[in-house]
Amino acid sequence: MKTIVAALTLALGASVLSGAAQAQSTLAGIKQKGFLTCGSNPGLAGFGVPDAQGRWTGLDVDFCKALAAAIFNDTSKIRFIPLSAKDRFTALQSGEVDVLSRNTTWSMSRDTSLGLDFPAVNFYDGxxxxxxxxxxxxxxxxxxxxxxxxxxxxxxxxxxxxxxxxxxxxxxxxxxxxxxxxxxxxxxxxxxxxxxxxxxxxxxxxxxxxxxxxxxxxxxxxKEPLAPAVRHGDSQWADIVRWTHFAMLNAEEAGVTQANVDQMKGSDNPDVRRILGTEGKFGEGLGLTNDWAYRVIKLVGNYGEVFERNVGQGSPLKIQRGVNALWSKGGLQYGPPIR
CATH class of the missing domain: 3.40.190.10 (Periplasmic binding protein-like II)
Incomplete structure (x- = not known):
């Protein structure tokens, strides 16, 4: 019996260590190769589209830039991989891309049968x-x-x-x-x-x-909740994707923008200080620096800024915020607190 218990204990320990290693694999791989690979729409105005010079723009593109900002403090460290609807999940499952940010609906069958997770909804659609x-x-x-x-x-x-x-x-x-x-x-x-x-x-x-x-x-x-997708089983990477979106929402709610983010670093507001990394060590829990969200806002902007320039009133699409407004303004976008 002691032998069996010892064997089970060793097996459990090995499983925990294996899980811990797997949980770090995506972020570690991104840092090792020096760039993020982002699965993108090959050409949907407002969400993901390259111009004649190969420069990508769109709401989903900006989300990938936010991830690169959080990890590298450099939005150029991305390789965008254009994917058809048919090929997008295979590309993520196989590891061809680190994250799928491609106007993809989060549904139960996709969540439970494809080996994927959908950390947060960045656009509520229908x-x-x-x-x-x-x-x-x-x-x-x-x-x-x-x-x-x-x-x-x-x-x-x-x-x-x-x-x-x-x-x-x-x-x-x-x-x-x-x-x-x-x-x-x-x-x-x-x-x-x-x-x-x-x-x-x-x-x-x-x-x-x-x-x-x-x-x-x-x-x-x-109901079409559009969300970035990651491979199932990598909780650390899913957390980074999830909290990058939440940080952009919290920044908008707190009035932190690209234009004022440096000034807001001196704020006495504890919520703002935690978002921007001047108080607490919340980046460490993600495997990032504590100013990860400051990097995101400085280089990309808060959620409202990203929405407006890509699909909102500042764009050719002129889509109303509607259900994508902050919860405090009658919408569904709600960022849990950083604390």
Missing amino acids: QGFMVKKKLGVTSAKQLDGASVCTQQGTTTELNLADYFRANKMKYEVVAFATADETFKAYDSGRCDAFTTDASGLYAERLRAANPDDNIVLPEIIS
Whole structure:
């Protein structure tokens, strides 16, 4: 019996040590290679898109820059890997990318069956429809018998089927492998309607031959909490991803911006001091320096700044904050305290 107990104790100890080593693997690997690999959308305005010189911009892109700022104090230490909807999870699972920041819906099946975790929601969205104005449709309830363009390998296909079945309507699905193919098919008239996340509808409309000829219908038919994803089992890396988002929210709530962050380091407000690392040692628990969140705000900005310049009123998309406003302003974005 003593031999069995001793063996079990050794096995448990080995398991704990193995788990501890695994928990440090992603951050250690990033530091060792000297850059972060970020799985990105190959071209969705406002969220992830490269320009002709290869410079990436977007809300999801800025989140990866925030991670690089937290780790390296340098937002250039990133390699963006453009991924299709079909390939994005495989790329993360295989280790090709360290984090997937690509307008990806957090769902139960993805959370429990793909070996992934979704640390925080950085954009609350919902699926909608776009149609040509000349169709004379003002509500999704008028799409009975319509042909609908959608992208394969996304949650939109299931949501589309659920919506039409629930409303006892018929439709014809016209599916394509990529977002680019899907929208081009709609724009060229191969289907009556185009469906994707509402944020994507506003982004894609900008690419239409005649943007003003298209309208986004008012119905939102699903919940699409968009979140960065990491591999399951690496709790330290998941914590870094989670708390980077929360720090950006807390900074916005406390009025800390890119413009005033250096001045705010001298604040007497204990919440601000903990966010910026002038009080406490909260970075150590993440495996980072204690000024990690200061780096994020200094180099990237708070959540509100990132939202406004990429998809909000300071951008071509002009998306209202809505449910993505801070909880204190009627939204769902809520950052647990750093303390």
